[in-house]
Amino acid sequence: MSVTHVINSRTCASVISGRSSRPQNRSAAHIAAERLRTSVNAASFVLPGLDQQIRITVSIGVAVCCFECLARTPAAQNATRLLKLADDALYGSKGAGRNLVTMVHAA
16 A cells, blocks of 8 residues: 555545635545544555555645635635645644644635
């Protein structure tokens, strides 16, 4: 089993790119990321060329914003901004001890 297999089996396009400002959908993004984190953490992986199983952890950063916020600025700026926020959240997870999900809300 590969990390890619675990990720692909635990995600879907609607969770990855939701388009709603409802609080329950922001919570769904956090829940989906947490499920992904725990699934990878629970899986065993074999290193290529070795007969050794290992476990790995992942740190995840999630950035969400409302559709109205997206409508105010050009798409390229939104994508860059959300990726930067998600990246900052990822480093927040790593800085807080790793193997965590950190979520930020863009205004």
